[in-house]
Amino acid sequence: MADVLMVGSVALDSVETPFGKVERALGGAATYAGTAASFFAPVKVVGVVGEDFAPEHLAFLQQRGVDTRGIETVAGGKTFHWAGRYSADMNSRDTLATELNVFETFQPVLPAAHRAVPYVFLANIHPALQLDVLDQMSAPRFVGLDTMNLWINIELATLLQVVARVQLLLLNDEEARLLTGESNLVAAGRKLLTMGPRAAIVKKGEHGALMFTVDGLFAAPGFPLEVVKDPTGCGDCFAGGLMGCLAAADATDDDALRRAVVYGSVVASFNAQDFSLDRLRTLTRAEVDERFAAFADLVRFA
Amino acid sequence: MADVLMVGSVALDSVETPFGKVERALGGAATYAGTAASFFAPVKVVGVVGEDFAPEHLAFLQQRGVDTRGIETVAGGKTFHWAGRYSADMNSRDTLATELNVFETFQPVLPAAHRAVPYVFLANIHPALQLDVLDQMSAPRFVGLDTMNLWINIELATLLQVVARVQLLLLNDEEARLLTGESNLVAAGRKLLTMGPRAAIVKKGEHGALMFTVDGLFAAPGFPLEVVKDPTGCGDCFAGGLMGCLAAADATDDDALRRAVVYGSVVASFNAQDFSLDRLRTLTRAEVDERFAAFADLVRFA
Numbered sequence: 364m365a366d367v368l369m370v371g372s373v374a375l376d377s378v379e380t381p382f383g384k385v386e387r388a389l390g391g392a393a394t395y396a397g398t399a400a401s402f403f404a405p406v407k408v409v410g411v412v413g414e415d416f417a418p419e420h421l422a423f424l425q426q427r428g429v430d431t432r433g434i435e436t437v438a439g440g441k442t443f444h445w446a447g448r449y450s451a452d453m454n455s456r457d458t459l460a461t462e463l464n465v466f467e468t469f470q471p472v473l474p475a476a477h478r479a480v481p482y483v484f485l486a487n488i489h490p491a492l493q494l495d496v497l498d499q500m501s502a503p504r505f506v507g508l509d510t511m512n513l514w515i516n517i518e519l520a521t522l523l524q525v526v527a528r529v530q531l532l533l534l535n536d537e538e539a540r541l542l543t544g545e546s547n548l549v550a551a552g553r554k555l556l557t558m559g560p561r562a563a564i565v566k567k568g569e570h571g572a573l574m575f576t577v578d579g580l581f582a583a584p585g586f587p588l589e590v591v592k593d594p595t596g597c598g599d600c601f602a603g604g605l606m607g608c609l610a611a612a613d614a615t616d617d618d619a620l621r622r623a624v625v626y627g628s629v630v631a632s633f634n635a636q637d638f639s640l641d642r643l644r645t646l647t648r649a650e651v652d653e654r655f656a657a658f659a660d661l662v663r664f665a
Numbered sequence: 666m667a668d669v670l671m672v673g674s675v676a677l678d679s680v681e682t683p684f685g686k687v688e689r690a691l692g693g694a695a696t697y698a699g700t701a702a703s704f705f706a707p708v709k710v711v712g713v714v715g716e717d718f719a720p721e722h723l724a725f726l727q728q729r730g731v732d733t734r735g736i737e738t739v740a741g742g743k744t745f746h747w748a749g750r751y752s753a754d755m756n757s758r759d760t761l762a763t764e765l766n767v768f769e770t771f772q773p774v775l776p777a778a779h780r781a782v783p784y785v786f787l788a789n790i791h792p793a794l795q796l797d798v799l800d801q802m803s804a805p806r807f808v809g810l811d812t813m814n815l816w817i818n819i820e821l822a823t824l825l826q827v828v829a830r831v832q833l834l835l836l837n838d839e840e841a842r843l844l845t846g847e848s849n850l851v852a853a854g855r856k857l858l859t860m861g862p863r864a865a866i867v868k869k870g871e872h873g874a875l876m877f878t879v880d881g882l883f884a885a886p887g888f889p890l891e892v893v894k895d896p897t898g899c900g901d902c903f904a905g906g907l908m909g910c911l912a913a914a915d916a917t918d919d920d921a922l923r924r925a926v927v928y929g930s931v932v933a934s935f936n937a938q939d940f941s942l943d944r945l946r947t948l949t950r951a952e953v954d955e956r957f958a959a960f961a962d963l964v965r966f967a
Contacts, residue, residue: 452848546754549891569850570872573889582886582963587875589851621966661884662964664923 371486388639392486395596400607409433413440527559604630673788675712690941694788697901702909711735715742829861906932
């Protein structure tokens with residue numbers, strides 16, 4: 364059992380879907396990923412918040428066993444706030460507000476205890492900051508990387524430097540096409556493997572994920588859900604669950620990666636069933652394992 | 666080993682994709698489905714063509730072991746002609762021409778030898794004709810049904826009568842949502858099961874298929890392809906391969922259905938790799954079985 368470090372946004376999200384709305388609820392990529400990973404392995408989160416970040420949010424993470432010493436509180440500052448509204452069919456969303464606040468000048472500084480953590484997830488932040496995090500690490504064994512279309516468009520050279528230094532790249536289908544210039548996802552996935560990582564995962568939302576490795580291709584369907592209340596954070600829960608699962612096994616061979624993709628999908632599927640991280644607040648490891656078994660039954664054929 | 670009957674269009678298609686174009690090439694739902702099924706079981710096709718239908722098209726089907734006695738040739742008539750052009754990313758297509766010709770007055774009449782066939786696929790035609798076919802059958806054991814948004818919109822009552830009399834309903838995601846009024850596919854799939862069939866398959870194109878039965882849910886990813894030249898007929902190849910596989914095993918339990926879904930996906934994936942039915946012309950059963958094994962490896966995890 365190794366531990367895993369998550370670096371990225373900690374946020375307050377205001378989200379509206381056809382199933383309801385929440386105002387300034389707990390959110391952020393590192394929060395989702397860290398909480399998801401905490402079902403499997405010890406987690407450290409590095410991020411920044413403002414004085415408006417309620418103590419119960421930190422308490423929630425700590426109660427999940429998350430080491431929050433790397434979450435800096437900026438005196439007089441306000442926490443990153445994102446507001447969005449999902450369409451009636453939940454297939455698209457409009458961003459209503461993005462207030463970076465203290466996240467705008469976020470400079471991740473890793474406490475000494477964090478620098479030797481073997482498993483690392485670099486959630487979506489400026490690639491220069493992702494590089495800076497890697498430079499602070501002593502010997503990361505397996506680094507997972509997320510990014511977004513913005514950095515592919517305006518910081519490509521820096522992003523490619525980060526990509527070359529990580530073991531796993533996680534992109535959604537649109538980002539994979541943009542980064543590779545390939546409209547076909549299989550062609551795109553294979554091209555991602557030439558950029559440095561030894562594994563590339565193309566996330567397709569409700570349609571699941573495709574993982575490319577030198578050993579071959581793995582396809583995981585999305586876990587079919589009858590009610591999706593709020594998909595916010597599902598990509599980060601997927602990545603976090605996956606990284607936590609790898610750290611727990613301290614293994615990154617093809618079988619370990621496939622298993623981790625499914626565990627990541629399982630945690631992401633739970634996350635979609637309620638707003639903010641609310642479903643994860645009551646989720647148990649037994650429920651996670653039960654859905655892992657259901658996932659195996661879902662794809663079983665002879 | 667039972668045999669399988671396919672009733673539907675036999676056509677000449679003019680198709681343009683970013684990878685090339687064909688003019689009046691062999692097409693039609695019953696043609697694709699019948700050819701796909703012929704890799705597994707003896708097939709009979711019922712359809713109608715005009716005098717412009719080249720003898721080599723019938724010869725091709727016969728060479729695949731297809732009984733073509735149910736394909737009527739209308740003297741002086743012209744074959745159903747469809748023309749379409751796919752978008753650059755292959756995710757949408759425009760219909761350039763639909764000339765129904767002899768298909769407009771198609772009244773399927775089953776030869777005596779066809780009436781006792783146990784496995785039947787009713788490809789997309791007017792639901793009143795589908796009902797008429799069922800009325801001509803002595804005791805169909807397992808009927809698969811396809812339809813389209815047009816009939817859901819303008820012939821719903823008749824369509825629901827057909828749906829109530831079949832064992833398997835195959836729809837794409839858009840049709841499933843339209844027929845059930847449910848935007849969530851799991852909710853839609855479960856609702857389809859209340860309409861009569863004991864299995865419902867929601868086709869998601871490159872994203873695979875979801876099968877709903879009383880025994881549970883089966884998710885098959887699409888087989889990832891690096892080159893898709895022409896997806897025309899893939900849905901019918903999927904249905905045909907599936908029905909042929911069931912007929913070959915003469916079994917329709919959940920395990921048989923899951924296996925058939927994968928075999929259907931395999932044949933559909935080959936079909937997409939070339940124009941018209943061209944890839945199926947050289948395809949061997951050994952290649953089909955090899956990709957079936959690759960499919961198992963694609964979704965394998967422990």
